[in-house]
Amino acid sequence: MTSSSRGSAAWLPADRWQDPERIERWRPLLERIEARMELRPEGPGASALQELVGGIKMLTGLSPSLTLKAGSPLLILGSPESAARSSGEWNTLPLAEEAYVLRIKMADEDGNQACPKAEYAILRGGSERGLLYGVFALLRLMGTQPHGPRESDIAEAPRNPLRMIDQWDNMDGSVERGYSGGSIFYRDNRILPESDRIIGYARLLASVGINAISVNNVNVHREETKLITSSLLPDVKRLSDIFGRYGIRMFLSANYAAPLELGGLDTADPLNEDVKQWWRRKAEEIYAAVPELGGFVVKADSENRPGPFTYGRDHADGANLLADALAPYGGTVMWRCFVYDCHQDWRDRSTDRARAAYDHFRDLDGRFRDNVILQIKNGPMDFQVREPVSPLFGAMPQTNQVMEFQIAQEYTGQQRDVCFLVPQWKKSLDFDTFLNGAGSTVKQIAAGKVHPFTRSGVAAVSNIGDDDNWTGHHLAQANLFGFGRLAWNPDLESDVIAAEWSALTFGVDTPAAKFVEELLLESWPVYESYTAPLGVGWMVQPHYHYAVDVDGYEYSKWGTYHFADRTGIGVDRTMATGTGYVGQYAAENRDIYESPAECPDELLLFFHHVPYTHVLKSGKTVIQHIYDSRFEGAEKVERWIARWRELESEADHERFLHILRRLEGQAENAKQWRDVVNTYFYRKSGIPDERERMLYA
Amino acid sequence: MTSSSRGSAAWLPADRWQDPERIERWRPLLERIEARMELRPEGPGASALQELVGGIKMLTGLSPSLTLKAGSPLLILGSPESAARSSGEWNTLPLAEEAYVLRIKMADEDGNQACPKAEYAILRGGSERGLLYGVFALLRLMGTQPHGPRESDIAEAPRNPLRMIDQWDNMDGSVERGYSGGSIFYRDNRILPESDRIIGYARLLASVGINAISVNNVNVHREETKLITSSLLPDVKRLSDIFGRYGIRMFLSANYAAPLELGGLDTADPLNEDVKQWWRRKAEEIYAAVPELGGFVVKADSENRPGPFTYGRDHADGANLLADALAPYGGTVMWRCFVYDCHQDWRDRSTDRARAAYDHFRDLDGRFRDNVILQIKNGPMDFQVREPVSPLFGAMPQTNQVMEFQIAQEYTGQQRDVCFLVPQWKKSLDFDTFLNGAGSTVKQIAAGKVHPFTRSGVAAVSNIGDDDNWTGHHLAQANLFGFGRLAWNPDLESDVIAAEWSALTFGVDTPAAKFVEELLLESWPVYESYTAPLGVGWMVQPHYHYAVDVDGYEYSKWGTYHFADRTGIGVDRTMATGTGYVGQYAAENRDIYESPAECPDELLLFFHHVPYTHVLKSGKTVIQHIYDSRFEGAEKVERWIARWRELESEADHERFLHILRRLEGQAENAKQWRDVVNTYFYRKSGIPDERERMLYA
16 A cells, blocks of 8 residues: 555555464454345445444455345345354344444364354344444454454444434635545535545544434625525435445534525524424425534524524524424534623632533523534634533533534644544543432533433534645544544543554554654643643634643733643632532532542642642642643653654655654644743743753853 | 725815815816916826826816917916916926926915915926826825815925835735735736726825835735746736836836746855856846836845845845846846844844844945845834834944835734824934934935935835725725825825825815814724833734733733733843843934833833833833723723714715724724733732722733
């Protein structure tokens, strides 16, 4: 393979195994496949077969013979006679639609032979989609087990009903907060024809279990507003069909002001009868063209987008308007809660952007239709390197919710710096909100296990573009992979996910894969250690959000401040003396966040304004922590580079150089952050570094 | 007139006088004109007649009868018989090419009559161009004398040989650092056809004596590089002809790398024979198409532009290469000295961008051809609200120089805030460099009176675009007017220029004109008082350069720092302890700048790092000066608004509202600057305001 096509294959099978013994061990499963299913040409079942046969060929060079029989979605790999001996329970267990079971049987069960071979495998899906997920699971097994198959009984169903990706692609071909080139979907205000890139993306998403995608930016501009008009709906249908082949339901981001922009109405008031009628007819038209459409994603009354506030209505009125229109067709409204005052006066320290989502939405609980889902960003601010969990999540027992993450590394290195976000997401998912007693973790709420949600799950902003390797930085692929894996099963450990991706990408058990796994796991703490400290956030160049600018947002309208002066830093969000934001949490968390002594170090400055001399739980003062961690972070990146250089012969040259150049860029960025942050705080505090390192007074 | 066309007329005659007596007093001069000249259809003489007749009609409604006779450029207004009695000396005085003499004779010389009338006027030009300048002078007199003509003998010649405007227009239609819409010259990478806007601009420039213009951005991109190719030269010629009618010689900004980009050579080494030959042939081709072309403006080795440094050559080599090619055709090379390291490391406090031009060019004195002019920005940095004069100006006795100003208000309010720059320019022009003894002022050097320059003068970056009123803010027209007036005669006082422009624009002796004059004169100090203090510069948002961002450039690669810490602020550029920049001045200035006690307050932080508690000559501490002046500046803008509101009935409504809206925007900007700068320094210094005003700790 050229490394170029290797980049575009991402973690899917691409390289032939070099070890003949490994092929031998799998061979009994790979030469004969019996498929029991109805083979619809455009269905996920057909894709499952295609992926399995193609994957086997890629990895081993073998070309399985294929027998097709009627029946429930089920595949037998290897001898059907042996498989027939398999236990009836396994074959007849009732499965959820997206679930699969996979039994791999070894010829020599005690495994004492020098080269144990597989005997047969049975893969059943709860549906064609379940089968597809099972095929990808099997291919992942093949790619991640170094020595060959092992006797296995695997039964899996996704924990989150909705596992969604949001594209922020614009029809002019740009991608908002995109760091990987242009859109694979649009150019020059047209939807592009079917392409290897679009199909390839659908394959990648399905391979990690994603089952929904919204294909245009939540900021819906003039051209994208037209996606729901008769001139574009045939192209929308074409796109939806591609995703449909991989079991992915497509959504559109809708413009709340569409009745004005498209309908010629003079209002978009959600209680106006003409407006309701317009949306009803529009939904009828849309679903006539695209019957399987998932529904709408809506960003309303947010960052200057239109919304119900214009008409003195609330968000329940706004969301229900669309929900009622979509309901007859089974459509869903994903209503984003990223609503805050983006014209804040920095002089006013009583207003707190962190409070906004909760203050706007909490009291509307119970007012939303059943086919509305509130989409809530993981933190109360905006995808910073470190934030507490949004207190709104789980706080509305009668309202469907999904948590929204950002795979695109807007504030976390922009796919120029490595920042593997799985550990960050797990921190949110594992967070216990205590909103329905202990154990009310975010992941349980998202899975619909805490409140009686009818629709729920997780969504995330995509990080891909038309760069050959999809994600700009090759290692940023791990975040897309990792989001899908976590969305499927939030209990998966970060190291398992990192190891899977590294093995699938750099070869199982290779020195490169091992180092990359280690680097990925270190990368989020490292990125945090040279950027904004202790949960205070931002300190980035306005608009760009990559390079350091400590005061970049300090006197802006965006509500994102650190309040550093010559004696201290941080935002007082306590109930006692601050903005009262802490009061939005359940008592168990409230008590911890309210107290500077109890508050976790990494969130201290998010919740408290403290002197530079405040002593952290770590035993260090705040100022010394700032100095130490900036120095350590930048040093760590240098050590990565040194180690990566040693691995030159272990990775294909183009990919080696690509990663080296990115790491070198990251080292520059880390040094600039280190020196600017340290100098800024030294000039402001006057407190020298205990270890007398260079501070550029 | 509609106020819209009033805006586009700028200060040229547009409104009919309302006072019949005023017309009566001038009438004897305005009914009969005898022109003694050869009338070439495309010459400045024809333009002079056209302007005179058109201007008279606009202001008075009169239509003069015109008699044309052979002879030197001379106009007789009123009775030729009376004029014949005029003294012979006046009529035969040998005049420089651009000079004019104007005699206005009153019917009743003692002026005791109730309504004294003019008898005749004689206007002679040293050439058609001199005559054109005389006509505009006469129209200006008509517009600025409230009660009618006065007996006058005026003899004027411009003090600066070169009085040049630089457009920073790009062929895509944008204007770099343009704050008045798009280009009037280009769109979609084509030169626009002749238009009222282009002609109107030529008229405006000629009316204040501008005699040269460079029509494309000094940053010469791919498309503009092609201006010197056969496909575009016919359009260049067409443009040049328009300016030629108004006595303005056109230049082009040239790309130093043209031999590579256009010529297919693999080098632009100035000592390479192929390169020399390429430029010689190119010059031959250019001048065959545009024989009157003034020459090239070149920005080389500056802010990532190509230049001789690439080939290990110096700027004399580079400039002479082009100069030799242009010499056979009388062409001139304007070689910009804006050369500095734009990849500076902010950590390195020994490097000083202010030193760069002098360090790069000073020792090349004597090495440049006679048709090279070094174009030197007025200050050593970059058009800040306050800078010392560039020490390079006048420091190369054997090298032609022009001083470059910026009419475009890049760092001085971007034509959203009022900032009348004439007083700032005069400060530079009046500065005594002592480089050839006392009296070696910048204006004398520019005029070629100190060193034996063969070519010299002043140049400035234009502030116009295709906005109807040319300059975005209507009052910004005064800067374009003022630059021309000062270029013609640097001894003109700021108040005279402000009064002329205000009277020509808002009517002589009107309350609006009087207030605008006052506002203009206050505006530079006011802009300075709410922005970066005491000469330290910047504190603006990177790239945009308008809104406040105190640390915006503090940790950047641009070499523009303030070094504020918790105890003090400023850049130590002394010889004793600093970067040594002070040593680039003659002893008389050096001694003043080296000493914090002697250094003028307004430049203190440009030359010295001092504690916030340092006491200024004004008796205030630095920190109290920062607080006081920020508060006063913002207050002043509020007072302007209050006063302007009172004048609502005194200006046409559209212009009234336009100026009101801009002033309101300026008030917002001033408040943001005030509060951010004050809060920044209060947080850093911990020193409260003596007067206990709000500092937003």
